[in-house]
Amino acid sequence: MEYLAFGCRWLVALVFAVSVVSKLRGDRREFVESTRKLLGALLPSGSAPTAAARLVAPLVVAAEAAVVLLLAPAPFVALILAGVLVTAFGLAIALALRRGVATACRCFGGSAPLSGWHLVRNALLLGAVAAGLTFDPGPLGAAEAAGLAVTAAAALAAAVIVVRLEELGELFGPRLS
Template identity: 35%
Template sequence: MAYVVVGCEFLVAVVFGWAAASKLRTASSFRDFTDSIARLRIVPFRLSAAVSVGTVGTEAAVPLALGAALFGLTPAVGLGLALLMLLGFIVMIALAMRKGTAVPCPCFGASATPLGWRHIVRNLLLSAIAGAALLGQLLPQTPVDLVLAAIAAVAGSAVALVFVLFDDVVELFTLRPPARRTGAGI
């Protein structure tokens, strides 16, 4: 169980670290994120910049809090913070869908895919992973082998890419007829 917890912790840390980094990559990236928050019309326009700063700051805090475990501190704080953020994201996406607001998901950088059910599913899965790791942290801990823990960390980090690239993965496995081509010579 300890290795599953380690893998889940690294998965959560990579997902949240990637999310924060993608929004802070350039000034334009952050502006685009702030604009998307305003277009959601869930918070008053005047608060969209503050919500953007708070969101990115909290996303960046999650991997830092999880990394504090390397110094003997509990990763439960980072996991709890991640869980709260994910649940908040689920509510925000549901509200946007209810309003019929079709704003692209700025979760991991620029995207053309509007927030929708796939993002709720992704965040529910991530919530389950963060919750399982948090529960694992609350159970009695057994000593871990560092080599096996490193393997679990690499595996968790690799699986995190599925969540970071979730829109692409869904598109890859969504069965749709090929786009109809028109024009001369085709």
């Protein structure tokens, strides 16, 4: 089980690292606008002020960066934070889809419109967070280096799939609106 926990933690770290880097490198205005629309989906009025989105957008990036930075020294705290973020993102996406809010997902620098595939991705990430919290890897010194290397490579492959899930889903899977 130590390899499973290690792999889940690596998967979460890699996905959140890609998210942070893509948001820092991407168009800030587009990210703020997407954040405004998702915030609006959470509110009864259906609308959120741009000023609120300008405040929340950098907080989201900082929280995602904290997940990455805390995973080695404080994995329990990092995974709890990741779980809270993924749950909040999932709730906002689900409400946006239900209310017909047209916005793009800026999670990984893309411009794909929100779809059910974004919810599938969040569910997969939440599963990885739960597994990372459930299975304590213990001291990694007891694990074999080769096993850790294979697990890290598998986590990298899984992270690529998770990051590009909506494109893969639209290409090979059913349409999830």
